[in-house]
């Protein structure tokens with residue numbers, strides 16, 4: 444009997460090992476599991492008495508881990524092999540609730556752990572200190588503004604200090620796992636440099652319903668050296684800011700959404716999709732040419748590409764309306780596509 448059990452156990456172990464190998468291989472092939480749980484730079488009890496050890500452990504190893512696992516599940520199929528950065532995913536998160544919640548959860552908590560320290564720098568210096576004084580009159584007033592926003596946030600969410608698309612510091616509180624990278628906050632978009640988690644899971648074990656006490660205490664462990672680094676990195680990251688501005692350029696987004704489905708079939712000699720969508724494409728091209736180009740993207744190259752796209756779209760519409768020959772349609776489409784490719788190349792997206 445014992446021998447039989449030993450054999451069965453050994454077989455089970457072999458099956459488990461095989462399954463593990465199989466899952467690892469599948470994940471490697473699909474490019475999934477690209478995001479990992481960051482290790483904390485300090486022990487779970489290192490932020491005591493301001494944040495207790497049990498809260499830190501559950502928050503990091505359970506809550507953050509769950510966001511991460513769900514994010515990897517959500518992205519394993521849709522983004523297989525793309526290896527997009529978390530910032531890129533969040534900027535264009537429109538209509539993807541799973542990535543918004545779980546990608547936001549992963550990005551936000553990663554930033555949160557990083558700006559906390561048991562041996563924090565107690566105040567910012569240099570350019571960040573100047574900008575805080577300019578926008579909020581003082582560091583104390585910034586803290587008060589953030590605490591007020593945190594208290595006002597109904598239900599779960601975060602309070603953010605971020606650099607907006609005009610390059611200025613701004614404070615905003617957003618619900619759930621939303622952050623200023625996403626298109627969820629109207630004009631309030633930019634790169635976060637400091638975030639405070641006001642979900643109950645961040646403080647309830649120690650502070651229960653007293654969110655205000657948690658908000659007062661947390662400033663004792665906010666490391667301004669880390670926030671200064673986030674500020675400098677964000678200022679230097681022109682490409683990321685450009686992507687945020689580009690995503691906020693509704694007319695471009697609308698044109699792209701309408702136009703891109705016709706590219707592949709038309710290039711392959713199938714004109715049905717183009718004929719079906721041409722009126723909409725021409726309409727969106729006209730709206731695009733009249734739209735306000737975001738500040739960081741404004742220049743003569745972009746403007747001339749936009750009027751060329753409008754011109755070629757109208758021409759294409761006319762040719763299709765008059766049922767002209769397909770080789771004529773193809774020639775004009777190629778012109779339109781060339782202009783579009785030039786524009787996209789220039790915008791670096």
Ligand SMILES: [Fe+2]
Nearest residue numbers: 506640642645
């Ligand atoms: Fe949290």
